[in-house]
Amino acid sequence: MNFLSRLFGTGQDPRQELRDLWHETVRVSREPDWYRAGGVSDSIDGRMDMIMAVLALVMLRMEASPTLNRKTAFITELFVADMDRQLREKGVGDLMVGKNIGKLVSALGGRMGALRKAFADGADNTALAEALERNLTLEQETPNAELIAQIRTLQSQLAQQSDDTLLAGAIRA
Numbered sequence: 001m002n003f004l005s006r007l008f009g010t011g012q013d014p015r016q017e018l019r020d021l022w023h024e025t026v027r028v029s030r031e032p033d034w035y036r037a038g039g040v041s042d043s044i045d046g047r048m049d050m051i052m053a054v055l056a057l058v059m060l061r062m063e064a065s066p067t068l069n070r071k072t073a074f075i076t077e078l079f080v081a082d083m084d085r086q087l088r089e090k091g092v093g094d095l096m097v098g099k100n101i102g103k104l105v106s107a108l109g110g111r112m113g114a115l116r117k118a119f120a121d122g123a124d125n126t127a128l129a130e131a132l133e134r135n136l137t138l139e140q141e142t143p144n145a146e147l148i149a150q151i152r153t154l155q156s157q158l159a160q161q162s163d164d165t166l167l168a169g170a171i172r173a
Helices: 003-008 017-030 033-036 044-063 068-090 094-120 125-135 145-160 163-167
Strands: none
Touching: 003 044, 003 163, 017 163, 033 145, 033 163, 044 094, 044 125, 044 145, 044 163, 068 094, 094 125, 125 145
8 A cells, every 4th residue: 555545545454454353352352261260350451451462462473474574563553443442432531542542552562572571481481470470460469370371372372373364363273
């Protein structure tokens, strides 16, 4: 899509091909096992943390692909658009929406960095537990073994998906 097409809105939205993946990201983040067995707080903060955790895992998978790595910006834009809408529906004023979105995007980047580093340590669950403890609202002080296993399973499932399957919105193998 060239500059004029984007400026005047005459071209196809490049985010369109990622909408199914975005919706599946949100759906997976709402699965009850994260909260029941995993110990993530079933609260607004806990649910937002899970959306960002699952999105971070999806984006890390996309980064690993020469085809998809350039499209991480588009799924981030879908995240921002959805969060913008949610904040406005809650009555957050225009002046505060941008500030809140900036914090959310910064938090998403922080989660990606923490998870990237934790996964670089291989099968060591200590680094992953520390990353989850810092980046999720939990019912207990530290992440339980079930949550760590769930995160590792999701990472593995994402890694098994082909690029086309992932783009079609299939996160779980």
